[in-house]
Amino acid sequence: MATLSGVDGKGIIVTGGGGGLGSAMAAELCRLGARVVVCGRTEETLGQVAEAIGAELGDGRAFAVTVDVRDPASVAAMADRATELLGAVDGLVNNASGLFPVKAEELTPNGFDSVIKIVLNGTWHCTAEVAGRWLRAGRGGAVVNVLTPYAWMGAPGIVHNASAKGGVLAMTRTLGAEWAGRGVRVNAVAPGWMPVGGTDFLAGDPRVRRRLIEAIPAGRLLRAEETARATAYLLSDDASYVVGEVLTIDGGHHLSKGLYEFLDELPGRVS
Numbered sequence: 001m002a003t004l005s006g007v008d009g010k011g012i013i014v015t016g017g018g019g020g021l022g023s024a025m026a027a028e029l030c031r032l033g034a035r036v037v038v039c040g041r042t043e044e045t046l047g048q049v050a051e052a053i054g055a056e057l058g059d060g061r062a063f064a065v066t067v068d069v070r071d072p073a074s075v076a077a078m079a080d081r082a083t084e085l086l087g088a089v090d091g092l093v094n095n096a097s098g099l100f101p102v103k104a105e106e107l108t109p110n111g112f113d114s115v116i117k118i119v120l121n122g123t124w125h126c127t128a129e130v131a132g133r134w135l136r137a138g139r140g141g142a143v144v145n146v147l148t149p150y151a152w153m154g155a156p157g158i159v160h161n162a163s164a165k166g167g168v169l170a171m172t173r174t175l176g177a178e179w180a181g182r183g184v185r186v187n188a189v190a191p192g193w194m195p196v197g198g199t200d201f202l203a204g205d206p207r208v209r210r211r212l213i214e215a216i217p218a219g220r221l222l223r224a225e226e227t228a229r230a231t232a233y234l235l236s237d238d239a240s241y242v243v244g245e246v247l248t249i250d251g252g253h254h255l256s257k258g259l260y261e262f263l264d265e266l267p268g269r270v271s
């Protein structure tokens with residue numbers, strides 16, 4: 001019986017690997033057989049993530065490397081170190097991000113720039129560096145960008161992050177088509193809200209939590225591990241014909257439109 005090839009034996013870089021989703025993603029990719037470099041700016045949290053994975057799965061599976069994705073020189077140094085640690089880099093997950101809720105009219109130019117530099121420019125710097133090495137070496141690889149449905153829906157209250165994610169969506173489709181013929185695949189996952197990491201603060205407010213869950217047709221929140229498994233698929237050779245695609249994992253949240261819940265009350269409806 002044929003089995004899925006998965007990420008077993010692959011070397012993968014996860015940016016923002018010290019964060020809520022990044023750390024869960026790194027651990028799940030390692031459980032699926034990968035070896036992972038978690039990178040970000042904070043050495044301490046990265047070390048804790050690598051240590052926890054080591055305690056669960058054994059040494060030599062996860063490594064911590066510092067990087068500032070806004071700085072191309074720092075990204076190049078991270079890629080050098082990741083190659084030494086992993087032997088070969090087969091995949092890149094662009095997960096690092098920045099966000100704070102703000103009314104658009106109150107957002108300063110520097111506030112807008114601060115998020116664009118991390119999310120849009122940072123994704124580009126990492127992709128250009130890592131995929132550039134694959135292209136020059138004449139070998140393939142897989143990039144997965146972490147989006148969210150508001151990359152195409154928009155999100156009042158976070159114009160900086162929504163604009164950056166929209167740019168990364170265009171980057172995903174553009175590079176997906178530009179590099180597919182040379183074995184470099186670029187795809188994305190678009191998870192809905194997970195009560196982890198940068199939006200954990202929302203989870204404690206019962207009004208926010210209830211409103212978010214009510215809008216999700218699947219009727220529950222997403223688990224970080226589910227996003228990790230979707231990412232693993234796109235990184236794997238099973239997805240070798242998947243190019244410039246966005247795998248949405250949001251329980252139908254972005255499709256939750258219309259008046260379905262009022263259907264039985266509408267005049268003129270024949271049941």
Ligand SMILES: CCCCCCCCCCC/C=C/C(=O)SCCNC(=O)CCNC(=O)[C@H](O)C(C)(C)COP(=O)(O)OP(=O)(O)OC[C@H]1O[C@@H](n2cnc3c(N)ncnc32)[C@H](O)[C@@H]1OP(=O)(O)O
Nearest residue numbers: 097098099100101102108110111114115148157193198199
């Ligand atoms: C709220 C709506 C929720 C909808 C829920 C539904 C779905 C949820 C989907 C969630 C998707 C998640 C996306 C994410 O990206 S989560 C990741 C979040 N993680 C982080 O943000 C961690 C990293 N963050 C940071 O590094 C910083 O927060 C920052 C992004 C600001 C970057 O730091 P940096 O050091 O570069 O920036 P500064 O602190 O120097 O500030 C730069 C300018 O930005 C202004 N600023 C900063 N914070 C705020 C704030 N809270 N409100 C307003 N303005 C802010 C700051 O004043 C600086 O501007 P000025 O120089 O002009 O003053």
Ligand SMILES: NC(=O)C1=CN([C@@H]2O[C@H](COP(=O)(O)OP(=O)(O)OC[C@H]3O[C@@H](n4cnc5c(N)ncnc54)[C@H](OP(=O)(O)O)[C@@H]3O)[C@@H](O)[C@H]2O)C=CC1
Nearest residue numbers: 016019020021040041042068069096097148193194197198
């Ligand atoms: N949580 C959620 O519900 C959802 C999250 N997402 C996406 O998932 C991803 C992870 O989010 P989440 O885990 O919630 O957030 P976190 O804040 O926990 O993670 C963000 C990570 O990005 C890193 N980072 C920020 N700036 C830089 C930088 N300049 N260079 C390198 N690393 C940086 C941070 O580390 P450090 O500060 O140490 O550098 C941190 O580890 C994001 O792309 C987000 O948009 C998508 C949908 C829903």
